[in-house]
Amino acid sequence: MANVQxxxxxxxxxxxxxxxxxxxxxxxxxxxxxxxxxxGAVIILMLILTAIFAPIVATxxxxxxxxxxxxxxxxxAHWMGTDELGRDIWSRVVFGARITLVIVVLVAVxxxxxxxxxxxxxxxxxxxxxxxxxxxxxxxxxxxxLILALALVAALGPGIENAIIAIAITSWxxxxxxxxxxxxxxxxxxxxxxxxxxxASAFRVILGHxxxxxxxxxxxxxxxxxxxxxxxxxxxxxxxxxAQPPLPEWGAMIARGRSFILDQWWVATMPGFAIIxxxxxxCFLGDGLRDVLDPKSGENH
Amino acid sequence: MSHPLLAVENLRVTFPTSRGPMxxxxxxxxxxxxERLGIVGESGSGKSxxxxxxxxxxxxxxxxxxxxxxxDGIDLLKQTEKAMRAIRGARISMVMQDPKFSLNPVMTVxxxxxxxxxxxxxxxxxxxxxxxxxxxxxxxxxxxxxxxxLYPHEVSGGMGQRVMIAMMLxxxxxxxxxxxxxxxxxxxxxxxxxDIIDDLVRRKGMGLIFISHDxxxxxxxxxxxxxxxxxxxxxxxxxxxxxxxxxPYTRALISAVPRLNETRxxxxxxxxxxxxxx
Amino acid sequence: MAFEPDTVPIAAGAFKIMPDSGRGLRFLGGVxxxxxxVAITFLGLLAITFFIGRVVPIDPVLAVVGxxxxxxxxxxxxxxMGLDKPAIVQFVRYVGSVLSGELxxxxxxxxxxxxxxxxxFPATLEMATLGIIIGVFLGVPMGVxxxxxxxxxxxxVIRVIGLFGYAIPAFWLGLxxxxxxxxxxxxxxGPGRLDIFYDGLVEPVTGxxxxxxxxxxxxxxxxxxxxxxxLPASVLGFFSLAxxxxxxxxxxxxxxxxxxxxxxxxxxxxxxxxxxRHAFRPILxxxxxxxxxxxxxxxxxxxxxxxxxxxPGIGNYLTVALLNADMSAVLGATLVIGAVFIGxxxxxxxxYRFLDPRAR
Numbered sequence: 001m002a003n004v005q006x007x008x009x010x011x012x013x014x015x016x017x018x019x020x021x022x023x024x025x026x027x028x029x030x031x032x033x034x035x036x037x038x039x040g041a042v043i044i045l046m047l048i049l050t051a052i053f054a055p056i057v058a059t060x061x062x063x064x065x066x067x068x069x070x071x072x073x074x075x076x077a078h079w080m081g082t083d084e085l086g087r088d089i090w091s092r093v094v095f096g097a098r099i100t101l102v103i104v105v106l107v108a109v110x111x112x113x114x115x116x117x118x119x120x121x122x123x124x125x126x127x128x129x130x131x132x133x134x135x136x137x138x139x140x141x142x143x144x145x146l147i148l149a150l151a152l153v154a155a156l157g158p159g160i161e162n163a164i165i166a167i168a169i170t171s172w173x174x175x176x177x178x179x180x181x182x183x184x185x186x187x188x189x190x191x192x193x194x195x196x197x198x199x200a201s202a203f204r205v206i207l208g209h210x211x212x213x214x215x216x217x218x219x220x221x222x223x224x225x226x227x228x229x230x231x232x233x234x235x236x237x238x239x240x241x242x243a244q245p246p247l248p249e250w251g252a253m254i255a256r257g258r259s260f261i262l263d264q265w266w267v268a269t270m271p272g273f274a275i276i277x278x279x280x281x282x283c284f285l286g287d288g289l290r291d292v293l294d295p296k297s298g299e300n301h
Numbered sequence: 302m303s304h305p306l307l308a309v310e311n312l313r314v315t316f317p318t319s320r321g322p323m324x325x326x327x328x329x330x331x332x333x334x335x336e337r338l339g340i341v342g343e344s345g346s347g348k349s350x351x352x353x354x355x356x357x358x359x360x361x362x363x364x365x366x367x368x369x370x371x372x373d374g375i376d377l378l379k380q381t382e383k384a385m386r387a388i389r390g391a392r393i394s395m396v397m398q399d400p401k402f403s404l405n406p407v408m409t410v411x412x413x414x415x416x417x418x419x420x421x422x423x424x425x426x427x428x429x430x431x432x433x434x435x436x437x438x439x440x441x442x443x444x445x446x447x448x449x450x451l452y453p454h455e456v457s458g459g460m461g462q463r464v465m466i467a468m469m470l471x472x473x474x475x476x477x478x479x480x481x482x483x484x485x486x487x488x489x490x491x492x493x494x495x496d497i498i499d500d501l502v503r504r505k506g507m508g509l510i511f512i513s514h515d516x517x518x519x520x521x522x523x524x525x526x527x528x529x530x531x532x533x534x535x536x537x538x539x540x541x542x543x544x545x546x547x548x549p550y551t552r553a554l555i556s557a558v559p560r561l562n563e564t565r566x567x568x569x570x571x572x573x574x575x576x577x578x579x
Numbered sequence: 580m581a582f583e584p585d586t587v588p589i590a591a592g593a594f595k596i597m598p599d600s601g602r603g604l605r606f607l608g609g610v611x612x613x614x615x616x617v618a619i620t621f622l623g624l625l626a627i628t629f630f631i632g633r634v635v636p637i638d639p640v641l642a643v644v645g646x647x648x649x650x651x652x653x654x655x656x657x658x659x660m661g662l663d664k665p666a667i668v669q670f671v672r673y674v675g676s677v678l679s680g681e682l683x684x685x686x687x688x689x690x691x692x693x694x695x696x697x698x699x700f701p702a703t704l705e706m707a708t709l710g711i712i713i714g715v716f717l718g719v720p721m722g723v724x725x726x727x728x729x730x731x732x733x734x735x736v737i738r739v740i741g742l743f744g745y746a747i748p749a750f751w752l753g754l755x756x757x758x759x760x761x762x763x764x765x766x767x768x769g770p771g772r773l774d775i776f777y778d779g780l781v782e783p784v785t786g787x788x789x790x791x792x793x794x795x796x797x798x799x800x801x802x803x804x805x806x807x808x809x810l811p812a813s814v815l816g817f818f819s820l821a822x823x824x825x826x827x828x829x830x831x832x833x834x835x836x837x838x839x840x841x842x843x844x845x846x847x848x849x850x851x852x853x854x855x856r857h858a859f860r861p862i863l864x865x866x867x868x869x870x871x872x873x874x875x876x877x878x879x880x881x882x883x884x885x886x887x888x889x890x891p892g893i894g895n896y897l898t899v900a901l902l903n904a905d906m907s908a909v910l911g912a913t914l915v916i917g918a919v920f921i922g923x924x925x926x927x928x929x930x931y932r933f934l935d936p937r938a939r
Contacts (some may be wrong), residue, residue: 053833139623144920145877147897148627151913154901155631231748235883239898254751258887261758272751279746358844382850390847397845407861417846468846479777 030177030292032041037288043281051098058091062248071264081266083256089267092248093274099249100278102166103233110168112222114284115175120210122176124202134180140173145296153241160243163236168227182214217291225285227279248273256296306476306508307333307355310369314350316530317362325350327532333476337502337509339519339540341554342529348512351529353512356393357385373475391421394469395478396498399485400461404453410437411449414468423473425501436467440497459490463497470501476508484513495522516543516554528554609932613701616902617925624917629673633666656799683907687900692911694903700915701786702772703885703892707877709812714819714877715870720825725853726835728772737824744821749880753814753887760810768807770889777803811888815880819873827862827871834858865935871927875920882916 013019031037050057059079066086074081080089107138124134140148152166186192195205237251245252250271254269314326326347331338342348345412354365357377372393379536381390383551397403405413414433418424424432427511437445440463462482479498483491499522502509508538513519519526520540528536528551546552553571648656657663659805664672671905676682725737761769768774772788777800781791789808792801834840835858843857866937880895889895 135619139620142620142921142924143624143917144875146879146882147913147916147920150882150897150901151628151631151909154904154906154909155634176691225744231746234748235750237843238748238883239886240902251748251750254748254754258754262762263752265758268751268754272748272755275748275751276743276746280742283742283746356845358841386847386849388847389845395845397838397842399838403842403858405839405843405861408856416843416848421846465842468842473918 012275027292030080031288034288034291036284038040039286040281040286042285043277044285047097047101047278047281049092051101054095054098057100057129058088058094059213060088060091060096062087062092062095063246064088071267073264074266074270080270081264083253084260089253089270092253093250093271096248096250096271096274097252097278099160099243099247100230100233103167104229106164107168107171107229108222108226110164111171112175112218114168115172115177116179116211116214116218117206118172119179119181120183120206120214123180124187124206124210126184126187130180133176137176141177145170146235148237149232150239150241152212153236158241158244160247160249163233163242166236167232170232171225171229173223174225175218178217179214182217183210186213188222189229215258220286220293222292223282223289226286230275230279230282304371304374305332305334306373307510308369308371309351309355310367312351312360312367313356314347314354315364325352325532329527329529329532329534331527331534331537333508335506335508335511336525337511337523339511339513339523339526340529341467341513341526342517343514345531345533346529348529349373349413349480352395352480352510352512355478356389356395361503367385371540377483387421390417390469390474391472392474393476393478394472394474394570395460395480396469396482398481400456400465401485403465404461405571406453408452409449410451410453410456410464414449414464414471417468418471432471433467436471437464439501440464440467441493442467458486459494462486462490464493466494466501468496472503473505474507476510477502478510478512480512481514482511483518484515491518512537517558580916612790613925613929617921620921620925621918624914624921625674625677626670628914628917629670630911631913632906634648682911682914685900685908685911686905686910687903692908695908695916696893696911698783698786699891699893701783702788703878703881703894705789705883706808706811706892707815707874707881707888709808710815710819711870711874711876713813713816713821713920714873717810717816718820718823719827719866722829723831723854723859725824725828726831727858729832729835734828737828741825741828744818744825747818748883749814749818750887752817753811753884756810756814757887768803769809770887772804772807772890773800774803775805797837797916811890812883815877818880822873822876823866823869823878827866830862830865831858834862864931867934868927868931871930873921875923875927878916878919878923 007018008025008125010018010022012094013022017143031041041277064087066082069082069086070084072078072082078088078090080093082093083089098191118133122130122137124264149163149166152169156162160279173231192205192209195209200208232242233242234249234254237249238255242251244250245256253271254268256273257264257266263266309332311328312330313322313324313325315322315324317323326343329347329351339352340348350359353359355370355372355377357365357380359365367378375388377385377515387495408416410491411430411433414436415429418432420427433449434445437448442448442460442463443532446500448456448460453464456464462485466482471557477498482498483494486494495518498509501507509523511519511523516526516528520543523540526533526536526538526543527534528546528548530550535548538546538547543551543555546555550571556569557571561567612680646652662669680693682696684690685692688695695821721737721740725734728734757770760766771778779797781788781797781800783793784791788804789801792798835854837858840853840857843853848857881890881892882897884890885892885894886898893916897912898910900912901903
């Protein structure tokens with residue numbers, strides 16, 4: 001064990017792999033020392049595990065209706081009570097974690113690389129390319145994201161895939177802005193000039209050098225944005241435009257529980273707690289990552 | 302004057318760090334009459350911290366302790382924050398390094414100087430304005446009426462520093478602490494500003510603590526010199542007696558300065574192991 | 580709900596409010612540039628709504644002629660609707676019709692969309708305005724206080740509030756608030772803008788119930804409207820104050836580290852003045868931008884809230900239209916909300932640059 005420890009804290013690594021692992025080790029160490037970030041990481045880990053092992057974590061079948069057991073209070077049999085069709089809410093929340101995770105991951109996978117690339121290209125080339133791309137980006141950025149997403153989903157039709165596409169389309173401009181700003185800070189630096197002098201094409205420079213340098217701020221931004229994405233998706237679900245019934249999407253569940261909020265408050269509030277917990281988790285983790293990876297931005301301690 | 306203007310004994314300034322508490326000032330002692338004392342040291346020597354701790358400006362998590370910190374018979378250690386506010390500006394003042402950063406950017410020059418005055422005295426508006434103009438004139442700013450209406454970013458560095466001096470001297474304090482007052486200025490302007498400080502301090506019979514990293518500068522403007530290194534005073538002498546300094550650090554500093562009739566091929570580099578006591 | 584602005588205004592540093600020197604031509608140039616930028620952004624919004632309208636999988640011609648119409652009728656209708664022309668021409672016609680106020684007819688209400696929007700917008704405006712007032716008057720002092728008492732319990736609490744304002748879904752909070760404060764505690768009025776028996780008693784002059792009730796001198800109606808407005812405005816206000824407090828705190832922390840704040844302390848200035856005159860004043864301008872952005876965000880966020888409170892505003896209108904696939908209404912409402920949103924953002928931006936020309 002001591003050997004691994006010293007290998008991971010070596011000041012002069014022998015291979016790139018070792019250097020990367022050292023960095024990872026240092027980052028996780030710094031994160032672990034930040035209590036909030038650690039909490040956030042734990043929450044996200046629990047989200048992932050719950051989603052993966054949903055059939056085991058859930059106590060009942062999320063889709064199984066039992067009209068004799070409608071609207072039961074939370075109890076040891078039903079940890080979060082049952083909804084108006086007798087379905088166990090805890091199990092629905094657990095399976096809803098899958099949906100949430102899918103939405104969040106897909107949006108990130110779609111929007112972040114697109115934004116990253118566009119911003120990097122704009123920042124690297126400058127001139128009219130920059131102005132054109134940033135003009136488009138700024139137009140998107142000055143528009144209300146939620147409203148646009150709503151309109152898009154209205155046009156495309158309700159459903160979880162369209163919700164994902166709509167949210168992704170409204171998210172990429174934010175990432176483009178950041179990666180452009182990052183790119184411009186080192187666009188004129190000497191190492192970039194050196195690579196270009198070696199004959200690297202713009203394509204290679206961007207892909208091989210610019211993009212990797214933007215990654216850390218991207219990771220921070222994406223993590224912090226996850227909360228917003230979850231809330232937007234829940235909002236879409238609440239209105240009825242996201243995942244369609246009987247899928248246990250958290251926003252839709254809140255909408256269903258709305259009619260009995262007075263007497264059977266748990267139907268609507270439990271999914272809300274899940275949303276809040278996961279959002280907070282991403283916020284804590286994102287803040288912690290920002291302190292570690294990008295201490296220049298955000299607060300100065 | 303039966304007691305010195307300022308008496309400091311065993312002053313210690315400590316900051317908590319991730320590796321345990323660290324002393325930036327390690328128990329220094331000195332006293333000051335109505336004279337000019339220079340404190341010389343490099344960055345990190347603790348000289349600025351000394352200046353700020355006299356004004357009790359060091360906020361938590363930093364802590365200031367001393368056996369004695371007396372100003373004109375007043376025990377500064379025992380003063381409440383409210384009492385300190387009455388002393389700051391009115392009796393002890395400090396000129397800071399860079400007017401670009403130390404002047405409030407959204408207040409006019411005149412307003413800021415006036416604030417220094419009316420914080421401690423109730424005066425009619427007209428009299429305040431006259432005193433501000435008079436003070437601007439005494440720091441050799443011609444056309445004070447116009448300058449008083451300007452914002453800090455509209456004046457040059459040298460003028461900004463003169464504004465700072467005006468602001469700090471208008472309440473007529475007894476002790477002035479000048480924390481690297483010319484380090485941010487062009488060389489051509491430095492002499493001018495120093496002259497002004499020198500002149501005003503002499504005229505009003507104030508005590509001056511001149512903090513700087515420039516040994517030569519300090520030796521020409523001060524009566525006595527304290528050399529600080531790593532939070533300790535390593536040398537204390539009269540300005541004229543600097544050649545006779547005994548501590549190796551001071552000797553190294555002196556010899557590292559090129560002379561006009563320099564004969565050496567290379568300037569000596571300080572070998573810090575000679576006095577390192579980490 | 581995290582309806583927070585994406586574009587964070589340029590934070591701290593030494594902000595200067597400079598008296599305009601060298602105006603005239605430069606000012607005009609600035610105004611022209613501003614107008615062009617606004618126009619381009621609006622055009623972009625129109626392009627997006629136009630595009631969305633065309634992406635709809637419903638054939639607009641069929642919607643008009645019905646799916647049993649013979650081919651000739653279909654073709655005639657298609658030509659009449661201009662759908663045979665190239666996309667650019669269609670877009671220009673679209674822009675023209677929007678600018679002349681022609682937003683189509685709502686399928687659900689049967690009335691012109693513009694008329695509908697004029698009717699529902701004031702309700703949202705009233706709620707959002709009260710919300711931003713709460714947000715500013717509570718959020719700013721909270722942020723200042725948290726920064727000046729950094730690390731204290733109050734600071735931690737305010738930071739937590741700021742965090743929750745980012746993580747809680749607005750519609751959930753509205754629902755919980757309604758259940759708690761209306762159903763359980765009966766401290767506030769229920770859904771809708773007025774109790775049922777007051778409905779329709781006040782002539783809508785401005786559309787803002789509080790103003791209209793005062794104009795007619797109806798004290799009861801005024802207070803009833805207030806009791807209904809309090810909860811939804813407070814929910815919006817909560818999110819607004821969380822954001823504003825966070826930004827204010829962040830700005831103030833930067834400010835309190837500035838040298839000129841130390842200078843003020845050296846002068847012996849009281850702590851209260853140090854905080855407000857020396858630390859706070861320089862951030863007034865970026866803070867205005869922050870508040871503007873928050874206001875725009877509230878208008879957007881009201882979409883979620885209005886459903887819960889059965890509030891007859893533009894958000895509710897949009898939601899209903901969405902569920903009815905009433906595309907003209909959806910796009911019309913999107914356009915108006917988007918336009919107001921863009922407008923507020925641009926004005927905030929311009930205000931910032933006008934008051935602080937050195938920040939470029």
